[in-house]
Amino acid sequence: MTTASQIVFWILAVMAVVSAAGVVLRRNPIHSALFLVVHLATLAAFFLKMRAEFLATAQVIVYAGAIAVLFVFAIMVLIPGREETGPDPLRAQRLLAVPVAGLLLVLLAVMLRSTLFAGAGPAQAVPGGVATIGRALFTDYLFPFEVTSVLLLVALVGVIALAKRRLA
């Protein structure tokens, strides 16, 4: 039987894989960045489908709103349009990367089959919503949450220090 939920899942899965492949395969980095935006939006849709509304919103705000813009901005600043057109000095290694990635996929599949698919019960509905995840963040995960703020502050200061050095 094919329900609407399954149809949506497969459409999203194909979109996610195709857009990820687009990021990797396109030569022009700006095309990769635009494929990345599609990919991130697809993952936000996945989160919505799994009833993780807060994460879907955070995904759109943080990734599509901040990270994707940062990528496009960096591409515009650096204009690296023709970096990967010349002859490849490490061509053998790059060709070797494909079977290595295939091996990684096989290993992951074997591992997942032995652990996850063994007792595949039906998925349970998580009591989602902002209230639940907020309560988890401010009780069980309070210390990591505070450390995160320190991390963001360190990143902020570090980026300013890195970016300003040459101007001084």
Place this chain on the structure above:
Amino acid sequence: MIPASYYVGVSAVLFVIGALGVLVRRNPLVIFMSIEIMLNAANLAFVAFGQRYGAIDGQALVFFVLCVAAAEVAVGLAIIVAIFRLRRRLSVDELSLMRG
């Protein structure tokens, strides 16, 4: 309802695509995008496992991954811009200064 194992399967495929991108590409910007794909694959797996066990912890962890990804991209792009100012070129194969 879709079983969580399907989501984890999609996540594994996305992770491998991201790993392939890190190995194959020469442009550090695209390598960063591939790392983002891998982080997102891990996020998808986190949420799927949280759904499978009926726990909110998976979603809380994804929140932290989002923060780390934001910090990582900001610092990484700053480093790339600094390298570009220094070398006027952008290829990871030429950055062998720290090889030792």
